[in-house]
Amino acid sequence: MSVDDFRKVLMKTGLVLVVLGHVSFIAAALLHGTVLRYVAASRDAVALQYCVVNILSVTSAIVVITSGIVAIVLSRYLPSTPLRWTVFSSSVACALLSLTCALGLLASIAMTFATQGRALLAACTFGSPEVLALAPDCPYDPTRIYSSSLCLWGISLVFCVAESVFAVRCAQLAHQLLKLRPWWGESSHHMVRPAIPSTALTPRFPGSPCWGAQAGLSPPLWTGPPP
Template identity: 80%
Template sequence: MCVRLGGLNVDDFRKVLLKAGLVMVVLGHLSFVAAAILHGTVLRYVTTPHDAVALQYCVVNIVSVTSAIVVISSGIAVIVLSRYLPSMVLRWTVFSSSIACVLLTLTCALGLLASIAVTFATQGRALLTVCTFGSPELLVLTPDCPFDPTRIYSSSLCLWGISLVLCVAESVFAVRCIQLTHQVLELRPWWGKSGHHVVQSPEPVEGHNLMSCTSSVPLTL
């Protein structure tokens, strides 16, 4: 007799969980690094409290960092669940944290899109509030400007674009983790049928281990 979860045997299901968790951890770290670079090179100079655009930039970056931390934590929980699959507490932890990841990453993606759109619309003026120029159309290096104004516009858009791609990828894998944990929790409202299937072997073997079943279904993320 062989226990299957969503068409996979237990061993393959653990491998799928492990891969999904590892990918989420990697994506979370990349997203965190991108947000840290953006803050260190651009946003730490944009400190005008009464500027709505500058405030929006900072809020989006905070959400991006928070989202990255939650994604990393959720990925670690998924990896632990792949080792301790019978734990009901871990199952619910991964399920709830994956939902939080989806909500945060989608919010982050929308915020990043808004930042990119606002930057295009304002031509990056909020990024240059700490610098003074004789002509706003002519960007040159000045002693009172703490960064290179000729590159701040393209650098910001590039980092926001990278963060946006990472947020979308994180949300995809978070949804995948929700689907996987849904199968082991047997929450019927979404997919209707139970994710557990018991396949009866035609010739039972004495001492057969349920964990040693081989899967005929290709392993995919």
């Protein structure tokens, strides 16, 4: 892979991280604005878990956006060693945080199915949780809160998994620039190489002392009678 191709791959990876981070941030903000700001008022362990996972989602989205921006900057300034380490460390942190966020969202979905959404309906006073009806003391529509929460959690889960994948890819690219040994060995050290100009491959005339070295050819052998 040449330097120009490497720059393009790194820039595209950074752009994807920025887009994924923004979408995850919007999904977490919608979930907080429509559901969790009412659920957080109830003193329940499940509701607390919902809020913690949502805060983790917002934090993960911010870290993903930051990592993507730094990766884009590195694609313009590849020789900068501090930027290389910044991209590598932030990408690793982003991958771990996104994976943790995905596990938390998966746990939230499982707990919602297990409890039949009782924590989501804690702000409303019903005689029975199976009976869903509009009530004056209910700040939201209880007939839609269950499906809306699961839909937003599912979207956030998909994007968290995608963030983890692209963060690992970004960390791999930064690893190749840093030439670290433990992960991929010495073979990856030579993947990024400068493009060879076409003039360097043009053979000179046979009488030149650099003719064989420039063209990669051995000098012609004399096959006729000795002079």
